[in-house]
Amino acid sequence: MNNGAVLTGEHFLNGDVACAEGALAAGCNFFAGYPITPATEVAERMSRRLPKTGGIYIQMEDEIASMAAILGASWGGAKAMTSTSGPGFSLMMENIGLGMMTETPCVLVNIMRAGPSTGLPTLVGQADVMQARWGSHGDYGVIAISPASVQEMFDLTIEAFNLSEQYRQPVFILSDEVVGHMYEKLVIPPAERIHRIERRKPEKRPDEYVPFMGEEDLVPPMACAGEGYRVHVTGLTHDEMGYPHMFHTTQERLVRRLVDKIRLNADKIIRLESDFMEDAKVVVIAYGCVSRSAREAVERARSKGLKVGMLRLITVWPFPTKKLRELAGRVETFIIPEINYGQVAYEVERCAGDRAEIVQVGIMGGTVHSPEDIYDVIEEFAQ
């Protein structure tokens, strides 16, 4: 790729813009969206950059249409993305389900602000974690990634595209206002050093192709419009040929595969950063902007001899159930600071059962925990 899409070099940019640059570096060539604070800068950057790199930018009439547009673009062979925040994320839910059901690769960026409803439009929140997991009706598997720096907004947006292509489904960047709006140094590597995964194409002849037959990893190769294959795409329960088939046996095969292609590949998808764990009695679990405050608090506590570890969720979904169950056997307390009233904390509780104490440190939105907020709780439980 030599179309100016990869801005190799050092930059001082905000997280939203870094996300847009990551998308371009990943090969994104279609963006449809509707501006909303604090995600507007993603769309703004794409609107300036995409036309110059041979891509298409469309501002749609709303978020429902934006999500529909990127699904269509993806079936047309594009690498497609949209970005939004809480209220727009809610509007996208119906078509997220369509994307999951039709196994359509695309990336959806949610720069979280405080809700419910209009909430605090310009201020940070992290309360869409469960919505990202369960927001659209029906069962499906979810991949959601939570960057904690400007560099990660770039790197992990590439990762999101790669995962969406690999597992053939919408992948979420679940970021927040603080990371989206803060400026840091971003290093963009040379184009040839950017690892890109492209969707698997059918190797069979058109008359032998079974469009929704999962391969060994449960993901079917994808033939897009114009590639000579006949593909029927529907949100109805469909058989392996893609045709509607209203029987529980077909539903059983299809939905199990949609969930299992993430569930059974979870170990390959999950990314964690784990530090100071060897002798930790207390472990702080955080993600996104809060993980930065948590990290500072944990380092301070370590310097005072407190036996505390730090687990950062880089992927929030799929949840690292196995890791948490293992930790719960030897850790006494999990401290979970997050900008909501206990969403990841709820998952940790599910994994730990009654084998470890769960301490929620929730803020309802509008600000991020200071390191002191978290340190005080560590001190209370690690003494």
Add this chain to the structure above:
Amino acid sequence: MTDKRGEKQEIRVAGFGGQGIVLAGNIIGKAAALYDNLNAVFTQSYGPEARGGSCCADVVISSGTIHYPRVTTPHILVLMSEDAKNTYLGSITGSCRILIDEDLVNLQDLPEGSDLYKIPSTRIAEKLGRKIVANIVMLGFIASVTDLISYDSMKKAILASIPKGTEELNLEAFEQGYQYGKTHYASTG
């Protein structure tokens, strides 16, 4: 003078919308991160108004990793409006360098442990023909009276951040702010 640039430094620039406060913060961060080879995080807060609302730019600079991105107790506080003074003067604890536009901020009671540096940055900008470069005058002054950012790096960051065709005006504004500091506060920084 001791070189404090290795330690974590917090700087807050505050004024009202339209003064170029956010751009000033951006330039400071860019100078540190891209040209002074330090880590820098720049964050901002502003009201819904396009102009005239209160406005604040925060930069954290360190040779080490910066985790928590917010400014809590600024080491350098730049004030360009009375509102900003009323809002942010209270955030100071311990030693702080306070830089003000002396025509826009009336500061009588200096918090204990802080030093005051005054410049008529808006007036200097007006004499250059464009009031909007008052922020760049202030950046020159910051480079001059603090050891936060080097002269060269600040200049490079300004050039990398302004519209084409305005280089001469902005560099003159930067230079005048810098020289004002050297002339009036020769023994410091």
